[in-house]
Structures are given as structure tokens and as C-alpha cells.
Amino acid sequence: MIARIWHGKTNKSKFDEYSAILEKIAIPDYQKTDGFKGLTFLRNIVGDEAHFNLITYWENMEVIKNFAGEDFEKAKYYPIDNDYLLEFEEKVQHYEVFASITI
Template sequence: MISRYWSCRVKPGEEENYVNYLKVEILPHLATLKGFRGASIRRRDDGDFPEYIFISEWTSREAIKAFAGKEIHLAVVSEKAQKMMRSFDQEVRHYELIHSA
């Protein structure tokens, strides 16, 4: 199992729109992809722009490649989402699951 971590800062007043966008458009799309095993959205209030972390779970790097393309370390961020953001990570971090209890 591979976890894919990515974060962004959302503009004031766009928080609800951003979370709804993820729930209504992004998560249902990801659920159709082979090798996708789920995701979580986390928020941290930090200054003027809340930070959101999106963690997706995949069966393998090959499954991620089918979604993100050959350069799996690059973020996949739609133009629609970018309009709601103050900033976002250009690259993602991948972590391999070693143990879960």
C-alpha cells in the first residue's frame, strides 16, 4: 500500500467550496480507478490560510502512475481547484505502508 500526501492553502471564503469539490467531484472519480483504496481530507488552521492535506491510498506505484502519469511525484491539480487556493504543493510525497494496527 502506498499513501500519497499532498497539501494546499485555501483562500478565505473558499473552504466549504473546496471540500465540497473534493467530495462531489474528485473522490467519486478516484473511486473508479483501479488500485485506488480511499482517501482522507485533513485541515489545520494556521494563520490566515487554512492548510488542507489530502491523503490518498493506492495498491501500488503502478496504480498511481495510471492516475498521475509517469512523473508520479508531480501534483495533479485541476484549474478549478487552483482558483480556490492560495498555494499548493507542486510535488507530492509517497509513503509505503510498513505496518498497520
């Protein structure tokens, strides 16, 4: 299994609003890709910025390419992100998942 990790940030004032956007737009987009295994959304506020870390889990790298395209290391953004994100990080990170436990 492969974990794909994305980071984004908004103004603190848009913390809850952008969270709702992610739930409404991003999560259904991931779920419609065969080989998607799950996700973890993390968020926090640091100073005046709201940070979002998204960890998605995928069957393998080919599945990620089906979702993100051949340039699978490039971050995928949605048009509405222009109204929220303070910057657009170009790349995401990928890690092989060798152990995972949830309680």
C-alpha cells in the same frame, strides 16, 4: 500499499466551499482508478489560511502512475483549483504503508 500525500491551501473564507469541491470532484476521480484503496482528508485553519492534507492509499506504484501519469511525483490539479488555491505545490510525497489501524 502506498500512501500519496498532497497539501494545498486556500483563503480561510473558502474553507467549506473548497471542501465541498474536493468531495464532488477529487474523490470520484480517485475512486474510478482500479487499485485505489481509500483516502483520508484532513483540514484545518491557521491564521487566514485553510490547509488541506489529502492522504490517498493505492495498491502499488503502478496504480499511482495510472492515476497521476508517469511523472507520479507531480501533484495533480483540476481546473477549478485555480479559483481556490493560493499556490500550487509541484510535488507530492509517497510512503510505503507498513501498518494502519482505525478504531
